[in-house]
Amino acid sequence: MSSCLGLYIESNVIKYAKVTKDRETLKVESFGMKFYEKIGEALNQIVSETFSYNIPISVNLSEEMYNYFYMFSLLNKNDLKKAIDTEFESYCYDKKVNKNAYETRYALSNDIDDRDKIKVIHVSTNKATITKMLQTLNEYKVSTITPTGTVIANIASIKQKENIIIVNMEETTTITSIVNQKIYNVDKLEEGAGEVLSKIVTKENSYSKAYEICKNSTIYTMEGKELQDEENEYLDYIMPTLYKIVTRLQDYVTNSTIKFDKIYLTGTLSVINNIDLYFQEFFTTEKCEVLKPYFVTENIKINIKDYIEVNSAIAIGMQGLGYGIKSMNFKKPSFTDQLPDWLKLDVSLGKKDKKNIKINFDLSGKLDATERWLLRGAAGVLIFIILYSGCSVYLNSKISEKIDEAEEVSSYTDTQIALAES
Numbered sequence: 001m002s003s004c005l006g007l008y009i010e011s012n013v014i015k016y017a018k019v020t021k022d023r024e025t026l027k028v029e030s031f032g033m034k035f036y037e038k039i040g041e042a043l044n045q046i047v048s049e050t051f052s053y054n055i056p057i058s059v060n061l062s063e064e065m066y067n068y069f070y071m072f073s074l075l076n077k078n079d080l081k082k083a084i085d086t087e088f089e090s091y092c093y094d095k096k097v098n099k100n101a102y103e104t105r106y107a108l109s110n111d112i113d114d115r116d117k118i119k120v121i122h123v124s125t126n127k128a129t130i131t132k133m134l135q136t137l138n139e140y141k142v143s144t145i146t147p148t149g150t151v152i153a154n155i156a157s158i159k160q161k162e163n164i165i166i167v168n169m170e171e172t173t174t175i176t177s178i179v180n181q182k183i184y185n186v187d188k189l190e191e192g193a194g195e196v197l198s199k200i201v202t203k204e205n206s207y208s209k210a211y212e213i214c215k216n217s218t219i220y221t222m223e224g225k226e227l228q229d230e231e232n233e234y235l236d237y238i239m240p241t242l243y244k245i246v247t248r249l250q251d252y253v254t255n256s257t258i259k260f261d262k263i264y265l266t267g268t269l270s271v272i273n274n275i276d277l278y279f280q281e282f283f284t285t286e287k288c289e290v291l292k293p294y295f296v297t298e299n300i301k302i303n304i305k306d307y308i309e310v311n312s313a314i315a316i317g318m319q320g321l322g323y324g325i326k327s328m329n330f331k332k333p334s335f336t337d338q339l340p341d342w343l344k345l346d347v348s349l350g351k352k353d354k355k356n357i358k359i360n361f362d363l364s365g366k367l368d369a370t371e372r373w374l375l376r377g378a379a380g381v382l383i384f385i386i387l388y389s390g391c392s393v394y395l396n397s398k399i400s401e402k403i404d405e406a407e408e409v410s411s412y413t414d415t416q417i418a419l420a421e422s
Contacts, residue, residue: 006317
């Protein structure tokens with residue numbers, strides 16, 4: 001059984017979900033939201049409450065950019081990578097930005113409009129953003145950093161030959177289209193829950209209260225008004241943002257050559273009552289519904305709406321368990337990540353215990369389990385150092401021999417040239 005703590009971090013709130021996988025069975029052990037002023041304190045509380053001291057943590061990428069390049073499908077892997085790098089370099093030149101300042105990843109999909117080409121979904125972000133994220137989480141074991149626009153598809157049940165759109169209305173909004181069970185396009189909109197909450201906060205002076213107002217709001221539909229005007233005083237803050245999102249979505253669907261079957265709604269704004277009915281008014285053939293994680297069953301104790309509000313965190317947690325597009329991980333593996341499991345010694349300790357940890361290592365008498373593991377780890381590290389040192393010495397000697405041979409050949413060539421000239 002393996003576990004991962006998924007964190008979706010925004011400016012003022014962290015959504016979290018501890019996801020466990022037992023063979024093919026997925027379960028959300030604990031989840032919730034934490035509004036914060038100091039992110040370090042909030043992270044410590046989440047890790048403590050979910051008992052996630054020693055399990056991998058998966059987190060969302062922020063400030064990412066999406067670009068699309070089209071390549072011939074006959075290119076081999078190396079030529080394709082070079083062509084993609086060239087396209088991105090050209091993009092950076094046009095935007096007058098430094099290409100080396102960005103970390104990039106990409107995924108491939110078949111081009112619907114041209115069978116001879118493949119579509120490259122190219123994601124980039126500033127390296128400083130990733131460094132800042134890792135510094136914030138330096139006390140914990142971060143396994144994946146992935147863009148929410150691609151990772152949100154993890155929780156959707158996608159049937160064969162079914163084309164869907166996932167509208168994730170978090171602080172900003174991403175519109176992810178999935179064609180033939182593969183991510184085909186991601187559009188990022190600046191409009192989202194951040195715009196709505198910031199307006200309500202100016203009146204209520206509290207992000208947690210602003211969120212509860214959104215959660216308890218019911219929007220109007222064309223069929224009738226369900227609430228009195230005095231009970232919907234904040235709709236003037238909510239409706240303009242929703243209208244911008246739904247019109248952008250409508251334009252995308254109308255101008256696309258792809259026939260979509262369903263439109264799923266998720267994110268902070270999806271907890272507003274009647275959100276699916278409101279979106280449905282703008283679409284006639286596509287069915288609009290709120291996205292529920294496909295593996296979550298109805299539970300009397302837990303409202304399904306509570307799961308939905310942390311969908312992003314659940315999807316990110318699943319990414320850390322091996323789901324989704326693995327090439328979209330912006331976390332470079334460290335040296336310890338690449339060590340075999342038998343060389344890794346994990347001790348589940350709380351933060352306070354870690355500060356006061358004392359290992360009593362005694363070789364006299366019978367060894368206990370911890371001492372045996374320490375010996376194995378030490379032996380493994382020693383063997384690795386010996387092998388590495390031996391290989392380094394051998395390679396250095398060979399390199400020196402080749403350099404000497406090259407110098408001899410160069411000297412002989414110079415001599416022969418001099419003789420020929422004379």
